[in-house]
Amino acid sequence: MNKAHREFLASPDWARMLENDLLPWLESVAELGDDVLEVGPGPGLTTDLLRTRTSKVTAVELDSALASSLTERLAGTNVTVIEADAADSGLDADRFSAATCFSMLHHVPSAEHQDRVFTEVFRVLRPGGVFIALDSVDSELIRSFHEDDIFVPIDPNTLGDRLGAIGFEDVGVDVDDFQQRFTAVKPVR
Numbered sequence: 001m002n003k004a005h006r007e008f009l010a011s012p013d014w015a016r017m018l019e020n021d022l023l024p025w026l027e028s029v030a031e032l033g034d035d036v037l038e039v040g041p042g043p044g045l046t047t048d049l050l051r052t053r054t055s056k057v058t059a060v061e062l063d064s065a066l067a068s069s070l071t072e073r074l075a076g077t078n079v080t081v082i083e084a085d086a087a088d089s090g091l092d093a094d095r096f097s098a099a100t101c102f103s104m105l106h107h108v109p110s111a112e113h114q115d116r117v118f119t120e121v122f123r124v125l126r127p128g129g130v131f132i133a134l135d136s137v138d139s140e141l142i143r144s145f146h147e148d149d150i151f152v153p154i155d156p157n158t159l160g161d162r163l164g165a166i167g168f169e170d171v172g173v174d175v176d177d178f179q180q181r182f183t184a185v186k187p188v189r
């Protein structure tokens with residue numbers, strides 16, 4: 001992420017937007033359960049929302065500076081931070097009651113890599129576990145915010161098929177001018 005982006009994601013303005021926009025939606029779509037995976041926590045304002053609503057959070061962050069500062073800030077809490085690519089987390093299969101991924105997928109540099117993140121999330125969710133995600137849509141405004149940065153937005157029209165091909169069921173996608181929000185369930189077999 002570029003510097004402006006990193007600073008914004010650690011700001012009180014972003015914390016307020018998460019409280020007012022992300023949180024009501026999150027609470028309305030699914031139960032988090034007792035053991036939550038967070039993919040791409042960044043500075044961790046989304047982690048702060050999650051950690052007060054579940055027993056345990058495991059946050060997987062690729063950027064080593066962000067992973068170490070989050071580890072330091074949340075030491076002694078119910079959050080474990082792992083520095084890894086979410087496409088290859090090394091976590092146990094069938095473990096998590098829910099997996100979340102907020103404003104992260106467009107930072108993954110290709111659709112193929114994004115699909116590997118989805119596949120890994122599917123692997124580590126327990127049967128019946130839910131994947132809850134939000135990401136940007138493609139727009140001039142959001143592109144300009146990612147100058148000199150990776151920006152590979154997901155196409156909401158193909159998202160259902162991509163998740164279905166991996167094995168997810170009950171995929172729900174909700175799109176507006178700025179963002180797409182989706183949920184998907186790992187089936188109980």
Ligand SMILES: C[S@@+](CC[C@H](N)C(=O)[O-])C[C@H]1O[C@@H](n2cnc3c(N)ncnc32)[C@H](O)[C@@H]1O
Nearest residue numbers: 040041042046061062063085086102103104107
């Ligand atoms: C825009 S930030 C979002 C932070 C936070 N979820 C929020 O909404 O405030 C995206 C984060 O995902 C991380 N990230 C990007 N690719 C990743 C990957 N393959 N595995 C884990 N984290 C990744 C980035 O380093 C960055 O910290």
